Structure formats: C-alpha cells, structure tokens
Amino acid sequence: MADFIQALDPSKLVIAGTALSFITSGFSAPSYNLPIFLFGIYVQEASEAVQSMRAFTFLLGGSMFYDIIWMFSNTQHWFIKFLSILLLLLKIPTTFAFVTAFQQRGGQFSGLGFRGNDLSGATVWSMPGGFTSGGRDGYQNVDSPVDAPKPLSVPPAPPAPPAAAAPSNPGAYQSV
DSSP: OHHHHHOHHHHHHHHHHHHHHHHHHHHHSSSSHHHHHHHHHHHHTTTTHHHOOOOOOOHHHHHHHHHHHHHHHSOHHHHHHHHHHHHHEEEHHHHHHHHHHHHHTOOOOOSSSSBTTTTTSSSSSSOOTSSSSSSSSTTTOOOSSOOOOOOOOOOOOOOOOOOOOSSSSSSSSOOO
C-alpha cells in the first residue's frame, strides 16, 4: 500500500481534481472544491511552502466530510452527482499523496505545530520579570533564594534641619 501511494504523482492528481471541480462548479455542486484544488496547484509547485502543504492536506481531507453532507442534503443531476462522486473518490489518493509529499519535504503532522509530544521545545520568548530560569535584564528568578540586603558603604547623612515655616496661603487671592 505504501509503495502504491509513493508511486502516485501529486501534480497529476491535483490537476485532475481541479478539472473535475471546474466542470462541476457551473452546476449544483460544492463551491469550495475549485478554490481548494487551485490552492493545491500552488502548493504542489512551491517547494518551500511546507506549511501551505499542511493546510492544503487538512483542507482536502476535511472537504471529503463536507462532500458527503452535500450529496445527502442537495439534489443534483445524475451526471453531476456522478462527477461529484468521482471527485470525492479522487480526493482519497490525492490526500495520501500529499501526506507523503509533505513528509518527504520534512514536515510532520504530529500535534498542532508542536514537535511530537515535546511541548517545552525551543524557547522563542521569555516571560518578563525573570519567570524563566536564568533571570533576565536584572530581574531575579522566582525560584531563586532571596538575597539579604547589602550594607551601605557610606553612612547615611544626618537628617536636614526643619525648614522655616512658610506663610499660609502664599500668593492666594483676596476677596474684596
């Protein structure tokens, strides 16, 4: 089975899906198929678009569910219904071919953007205030012990003598 999927050409499958969705788009058929397959053409040709390929694969797999709902809830001409069923059946190997191509380009489907089950991963940012290990910008870590206050090297200056009493309400307006 894996050899069969690896032998599939994703570009030919997405072109066939685009052609079928273009033919059915003029009739009572799901309107989302043509934009999805046009996006698939772009993704298949762009070698650096790994995240776009992941999005296309999820969209294509999810659209199969919506195709089934569409077929049960809407009436179609028998020929358009036949083409819609062919398109639905074509989505299955296309999805598997794009999963294989995605993995060959170095992508992973595990989790929601995390590397496997590693949620800690590489730190891109740190909390302000030194809530991460190592402290930052002069902040003390939350888990590090509190240092005792350091003694002053210069004795404190004696308090200044009290200033002379200022007149009450200087510069105040007087009423006439």
